[in-house]
Amino acid sequence: MPQPSSLEAKIAARKRTLESQGLLRRRQLLSPHPIESKSTQFVHQGQVMLNFSSNDYLGLSREPALARALYQSALKYGVGSGASPLVTGYSEAHFALEQKLCQQTGHEAALLLSSGFSANTTLMKTLFDKTDVVLADKLVHASIIDGLKESGAEFKRFLHNSLEGAERLLNTHSAAALITESVFSMDGDKAPIAELSKLCRAKGVWLIVDDAHGFGTDTQFINAEDTSKHNATDAEQIDVQIVTFGKALGCQGAAILGSQALIDFLVSNAREYIYSTALSPANAALALASLEYIEQHSELVEKLNSNISLFKGLCAAAGIKLHGSDTAIQPLVIGDAQQTMDIALRLKSLGVWVGAIRPPTVPQGSARLRITLSASHSEADIAHCIAALAKVLPDELKNAAQ
Incomplete structure (x- = not known):
C-alpha cells in the first residue's frame, strides 16, 4: 500500500476538525x-x-422575459467570448453594458469581470501596494480582505459603521482610500455613505463602496431622460463602486465603476482582466436587459x-x-x-x-x-x-x- 501523502493527511485532519466544530x-x-x-x-x-436563502432579491433569475433575452443574445453572440478582453473578447455587448452602468451611476467608465469576488480582489491588489494605507469597515467582504492582503498595503479596520472610528483613523493615518459596503451581506444594515463621503472628501481620500447587495434594490436607477436623480452610491459621493449582477439583476458578472483614469489603469495592470477569458457577450447582453427590465418595472x-x-x-x-x-x-x-x-x-x-x-x-x-x-x-x-x-x-x- 502506498504511504499517504502529507497533503492527504492535512486534508483529513482539517475535515475532522471542521466536523467536530x-x-x-x-x-x-x-x-x-x-x-x-x-x-x-x-x-x-x-x-x-x-x-428564503437566495440573493435573487427581485426574482429575476427565473424571469421568462430575461431567459428569452439570454437565448436571443446567445444566438447573436454565441455562448462564450473566446478570449481575453485585450485580445478578441471585448464586444459591443460589453461596451453597451458599461455605458448603461455609467449612465445609471454617473461614473465615467466601467470594467467588467466574471464575479463580484473577482472584481473586489482585482481592484484591491491592482490599485494598492505596500506604499499605501487602506482603511476599511470591520465587516467588509472576504474578497476585499483577501485582495488587500495580497496587495501588501497596510490595512486598518474601524468598528462596523462607526463614523467616529473612521474619522479617528483618517486623522491618524495618511490613507489612500476608505472601503465599505452599501448593504452588508450578513447583517443587512447600511453604511452611512453620505457621512463617510464627507469625511473622505475633507481628507482627499478615495471612498470605495462594494455595492453588491444594494445595487438594483437600494438605488434609484438614473434614466437618460432624468439625470437629475442621484443615489447614495453614485459618483456624486463615491470614487469607486463595485456592482454585481448575480443578486438583484439575477444573472452573472460584476463591474468596477470609477474614473476613466482608474479604468485605464486597471485595463493595463489588472492581471485577472488581462489573462482571463472575458465575461461572455451573451451574459453582458443579459445584464443589460436586466437593468432595462428593472427600469421598466x-x-x-x-x-x-x-x-x-x-x-x-x-x-x-x-x-x-x-x-x-x-x-x-x-x-x-x-x-x-x-x-x-x-x-x-x-x-x-x-x-x-x-x-x-x-x-x-x-x-x-x-x-x-x-x-x-x-x-x-x-x-x-x-x-x-x-x-x-x-x-x-x-x-x-x-x-x-x-
Whole structure:
C-alpha cells in the first residue's frame, strides 16, 4: 500500500476538525421548478422548498422575459467570448453594458469581470501596494480582505459603521482610500455613505463602496431622460463602486465603476482582466436587459420593500426579535453553530430553506439564520416562513435573538 501523502493527511485532519466544530460545508443538490413557476420554489430530495436563502432579491433569475433575452443574445453572440478582453473578447455587448452602468451611476467608465469576488480582489491588489494605507469597515467582504492582503498595503479596520472610528483613523493615518459596503451581506444594515463621503472628501481620500447587495434594490436607477436623480452610491459621493449582477439583476458578472483614469489603469495592470477569458457577450447582453427590465418595472422594488415590512411585522407579532435590518437581508442570530444548523434542518423539514451561517463567515458566537426576502415571495410564503420559525425556535431564542 502506498504511504499517504502529507497533503492527504492535512486534508483529513482539517475535515475532522471542521466536523467536530459543526463547521464542515457540503454542497446541496437542488432542482428548480420549470421557468414559468415561482422563483421562490425548488425541489430538494423530492420535497418542494420555499427559498428564503437566495440573493435573487427581485426574482429575476427565473424571469421568462430575461431567459428569452439570454437565448436571443446567445444566438447573436454565441455562448462564450473566446478570449481575453485585450485580445478578441471585448464586444459591443460589453461596451453597451458599461455605458448603461455609467449612465445609471454617473461614473465615467466601467470594467467588467466574471464575479463580484473577482472584481473586489482585482481592484484591491491592482490599485494598492505596500506604499499605501487602506482603511476599511470591520465587516467588509472576504474578497476585499483577501485582495488587500495580497496587495501588501497596510490595512486598518474601524468598528462596523462607526463614523467616529473612521474619522479617528483618517486623522491618524495618511490613507489612500476608505472601503465599505452599501448593504452588508450578513447583517443587512447600511453604511452611512453620505457621512463617510464627507469625511473622505475633507481628507482627499478615495471612498470605495462594494455595492453588491444594494445595487438594483437600494438605488434609484438614473434614466437618460432624468439625470437629475442621484443615489447614495453614485459618483456624486463615491470614487469607486463595485456592482454585481448575480443578486438583484439575477444573472452573472460584476463591474468596477470609477474614473476613466482608474479604468485605464486597471485595463493595463489588472492581471485577472488581462489573462482571463472575458465575461461572455451573451451574459453582458443579459445584464443589460436586466437593468432595462428593472427600469421598466419599478413595482418590483416596491414589492420587495412591502415584503420586508410584512416579514418584520409578522416577526414582531410572533415574538421573533430580528437584528434591526431594513433590507432584504434579515439575520436571526442564534449564537451556537450546531444549534443554528439543527434549527435550519428543522425548517427544511417544514419546507422552508434558510441559510445557516457559521464562522468564519461571521464572528465566533454569532452563527445565524440569514433569511433573505424577494419580490417573488407571496404573502402566503412569508406567513408560512414565520409560522415555521415560530414552531422551531426555542422560546428563549424568540425573545433573545439579537
